[in-house]
Amino acid sequence: MKSSKPFWQVVFTAGLFLSLLAFYQTIQQGNALGIAILCSKWVFLLGLYLLVAMGCGFALAKLRGEQGQRILSHLEVEAHPGITWRAAGPLALLASLGLFLFVKYRLLGGFIPQAGPSLWILWWFTLGASAAFKAGYRGSWAKLFAFVFLVQGVALTFLSYFSSVSTYPFSLGWSEASRYYYGSLVFAARIYGQRVPLSILHPTRYFLQSLPFVVDGLPIWAHRFWQALLWLGITSVTGILFVRRLRLGSRFLGVLVAMWFFLYLLQGAVYYHLQVMIWIVLLGVSVRHPGRSLAAVVLASIWAGMSRVNWFPMPAMLAVGLYLLEEPVSSKINFWRYMLKPAMWLVLGTLTALASQSLYIYWSGNGDNLSAFGSSFTSDLLWDRLWANPTFPLGVVPGILIVSAPMIAIFVYGLHGRLAAWHPIRLVGLGGMLAVLFAGGLVVSVKIGGGGDLHNMDAYMTLLGITGGYLFFDRAVLEKPTPVYVPSLLLGYFAMVVPVGFAILSLAFPKPVVFNQVAQDIQTIQGVVTQATSEGKEVLFINQRHLLADKTITGVPLVAEYELVTLNEMAMSNNQPYLDQFYSDLRNHRFGVIMVGGLFTDFQRSDYPFSAENNSWALRIARPLMCEYQIETPLSGGVAIMIPRESSICP
Secondary structure, X not given: OOOOHHHHHHHHHHHHHHHHHHHHHHHXXXXXXXXXXXXXXOHHHHHHHHHHHHHHHHHHHHHHOOOHHHHHHHHOOOOOOXXXXXXXXXXXXXXXXXXXXXXXXXXXXXXXXXXXHHHHHHHHHHHHHHHHHHHHOOOOHHHHHHHHHHHHHHHHHHHHHHOOOOOOOOOOOOOOOHHHHHHHHHHHHHHXXXXXXXXXXXXXXXXXXXXXXXXXXXXXXXXXXXXXXXXXXXXXXXXXXXXXXXOOOOHHHHHHHHHHHHHHHOOOOOOHHHHHHHHHHHHHOOOOOHHHHHHHHHHHHHHHHOOOHHHOOHHHHHHHHHHHHHOOHHHOOOHHHHHHHHHHHHHHHHHHHHHHHHHHHHHOOOOOOHHHHHHHHOOOEOHHHHOOOOOOOOOHHHHHHHHHHHHHHHHHHHHOOOHHHOOHHHHHHHHHHHHHHHHHHHHHHOEOOOOOOOHHHHHHHHHHHHHHHHHHOOOOOOOOOOOOOOOOHHHHHHHHHHHHHHHHHHOOOOOOOOOOOHHHHHHHHHHHHHHHHHOOOEEEEOOOOXXXXXXXXXXXXXXXXXXXXXXXXXXXOOOHHHHHHHHHHHHOOOEEEEEEEOOOOOXXXXXXXXXXXXXXXXXXXXXXXHHHEEEEEEOHHHEEEXXXXXXXXXX
């Protein structure tokens, strides 16, 4: 039987670090709230953190001394037969999860929302649940603890996504319900009785979100449920495919790695429609099947061309990354022949993505609006988003460095003493691609409208995680034999703690919505648009168009222009031809009724979240709109019915 000493050393080391981190962040929170924490009820938390930290330090010292073996024998738990003992583990896991949520949200009341205190609580609850598993199942402390810890991280993620499934008919956020409208455009001829140009932004996302519209008139909760399934289901499959690629040889270990990769991808997060490319590459690229590999790169690049500009080269780069990890240079006749295949993939993949985008522009019906597809290149760059700021308190650079830290540590550990077994071009290739994707992700993150999280670092994170997995499990094929490699338990747990911490931070329950007025508001909207339509007037839904898609509002022809998301993108990129047409339609009172939300016209200071986006909307959309139209009926959910003014109030 292997000694459990490394496990307990890691547990107590992590416990010591998390205790000190929780102590520091609790003081920070008290200062932010103006609480003299040493004179408040929260002082007991500080004492508890310090007490546990001292206990961990004492335990570490004892484990290194002569009494270490005796202590380990007391910490060992023997497995017992019987269904009762086997049931104890799952029940303890559920109890651990429930207690964590109770302590975090009820007992502490959200006083310490940071990752440190939350991870500290979850860490010790996990240890207790792991002991229950140890009593009913054979397995090492290290594996059972990892299993319980990751399961709780995954469960919290599922809870977070499914908590947004609501029957509330209006949008739950700025653009939440707009996503369902753009999905409906795939079936526009049937739903709206007319052909409508498809989305200029994230088309493949809306292809996937369109599937529920196969069934006519599904309620909005079904579309919210489907979106949650897309996030969770596609990311789960990506984790499974990555495990399949690694060939770990252990089903239990495979489950652990699949859960870890699931949480790792959602740190950013890597959007589900982009993961389709990861699927294709992981399934199709093979050093033994060049034809299949080329087909996979081309197919994934076609999808990339209809997804995001910064992902155009990503399928080829992923394929090259797998090639550099799995194919040693020594297996080829010469260096140039070795490099021919990845060079061909990069060129052909990027050209395929460009061609795919061009074909999509023509096919989607947006041929007369080419400038809209280049909005990313004309938008303002907000470099302060790289560091701690009101929009993203963590900051893009500190955030991505935290995500990268376990992988970088794994790289250093995996390459230590083994550099001679790698051909330099393989390391240069992997490092160069990671550097390019890192720099590119930073630039995309500072574009106005971005930088609120790490999702624009998605391409870098994907290649980083795959490379880290190969190095941690010693799955890279090297040029020469190397000393026996033993994965570091400390680094493995480090790689788990970070994504679970992000899962805790992203756990958010939507604010309760008031349904009392909703039915009356829907009746009001229906009455107004029915009257306007009967008078031959056009009705523009700037937002809430999903009400037309799911047949909540009926009998009104769709006006395809000026939907919230596209209108906001054109405002942020200052697309003057598009905006000039919008202003002209407002001045000419083209629309008899306008449904709109977000009618804020005041400028925000730079110390407000998304102040630049707010000010762009206020300057280029809300103020011109208020010049020519007035609010006729305010509704719940921040929605308003507007009608033309008798005369403009602006010069």
